[in-house]
Amino acid sequence: MADTFQFELVSPDQLLLSEAVTAAVVPGTEGEFGVGAGHSPFLSTMRPGVVRATGANGDQHEYFVRGGFADVSQSGVTVLAEQAIPMSEINAAYLDQQIQNAEEDVADARDDIERQQAELVLSQLQEIKAAL
Amino acid sequence: MASLKDLKNRIASVKATQKITKAMQMVAAAKLRRAQEAAEASRPYAERMGTVLGNLAAGVQGRDDAPKLMAGTGKEQVHLLLVCTAERGLCGGFNSSIAKLAREHAKKLIAEGKTVQIVTIGRKGFDALKRDLGQHIVEKIELTEKKIEFGRIKQIADQILTMFEEEKFDVCTLFYSRFQSVISQVPTASQIIPATFDVEDDDKAASGATALYDYEPGEQEILETLLPRNISVQIYSAILENAASEQGARMTAMDNATRNAGEMIDKLTLSYNRQRQAQITKELIEIISGAEAL
Structure with missing residues (x-):
């Protein structure tokens, strides 16, 4: 099994997701980027798009986000979205x-x-x- | 001494008041739960924002081209006080304690020869400050919506940022009441422009990787989008904290009022009964002495 890292998705209203995941795809302003465990520290703004994360047990999490930024650090990935809605509700x-x-x-x-x-x-x- | 009828009316009126305060307390308790949840849900975002900004700021600090929102305008002449209070009263010392803190701060700045401008968010803050600091109030914003949306706060933040860009003020301080528990709300002042970060040196040393951060698009661009957003987030979380504090304060105040009314009813009932008994005894004495005289 692939290594996992902590993935957090927060909007001003609530903490939507905080879980150990194996991979995440984030829509950066300059293009979508994927993050795996042990990614180098990285900070990017986001454009409206879909954040995808694959959970440790293979679950797929999909959220529509509008604006915000993603912080990739040694401890994991934090996505601070201005607005985030689960894809199932879109x-x-x-x-x-x-x-x-x-x-x-x-x-x-x-x-x-x-x-x-x-x-x-x-x-x-x-x-x-x-x-x- | 008041007559029996007066006392009876008095008891009825206190009872009616007690019913109202009791109802208000219960409404506040129900609203408090929702407000508290909202305030607590907004905390992670604000915290993470602070951490990320702190990291970023550590890299930019001291540089000449640091954004104005962080480094300030280089002056400290004009202070903008953003006073967040409730829209309604009857919540104990909630509004007045925030107003008091803001007033003291304003008086101190005026004494130092600084120019003070005040923006009030919430009707009660304006009412409390207009008498002695009325000429300093530049704007009053009322939040009449039931549920506070982030979008609404963003409008306010944008308004403030426009004022900053037009160089109408140098330092902006936010006044609100931090929700600690139902019985304890702490009036707080926090400076939001220029931004302050409480990054401890230990933290910086521990996360020595800050220098190795990659930025997309660039460090400067990110800071430029992040700093204004940080302002809206801070105001948003202050207002949510305020909403929870307000309901907490109202609940406590109304609980006290209900209890006081109860005590008052007991006292009045006691004196009502005493007086009635005294009257009966008096009448009896009159009858008996009348009979004896025959």
Whole structure:
């Protein structure tokens, strides 16, 4: 059996997951990255996407996260999400709502940088919806 | 001495008050459980955030290009006090103790010749401070929602950050009441801008790996997104703590009020009975002496 490490997923409202896992996939701003036991210390911001973790007994945990950052340290991985929802509770209607919000953000953007950021979020959300 | 009828009315009115305080106590107890859960659930996030930031900050500290949110503006002239209180009263010394702490802090700063600006979150804080510090209050925010969402707090935090970017203040301090237990809430002041980290030296030595951290996109970019978020998280957890403290304080206050009302009813009933007995005895004496005189 592969080595395990401590994986924690926290949102401002609650601690969603704290478990020993063998592997985790996190949607970093500059691309998805996988983490295994003994990964070098690493800190990354996150884009909206899906966090996947494989538990020690083979369980798959999937959470939709919106923004936040992931901290990979010697003691394990901590994902601090601004918002995190279990994948089983995600449906197309929720994503549509999020996409609509993102579209409004694009329309409301005051300058190019803001617009660019909002458009990025929008395209990522659409990607997730397409994958669902 | 009050007449029998007066006493009777008095007892009825105290009983009615007791019913109200009892009901308030029970409502507070029910709300407390939920508020306490919310406050406790928010703690891990705030703690982890602190640890990560502490690690990051250790690497950037002392550098010239450190973000302003961490290093400060280099001045300490204008202080912004963020006073978080409840929307409602009748919760013992809860609101007044936070207001008192904030007032003392403000008075001290004014005496030192600093400029003080106050933003109140919650109606009661504004009511308590408007009389003697009214001219310093720049903004009052009311949180009338039943359940406090992170999104709402983020709006407030963004507002504060905009003020900071416009250089309207140099130092920001948050006042709230930390929930320790149902009977003990501690009014607390914590400085959020420039950010303070209580990283102990031992910790730093132990996690000597901080220097080897990889950052994506870059250290600076991460700090720039993290620091503003830290502000919202701190305000959010302060407000949740406050909500739990408020219900705790109200529960204790209402419990006391109910007990006091009970004591008062006992006392009034005793004097009511005494007086009634005295009247009966008096009437008897009158009848007997009247009969004897015949």
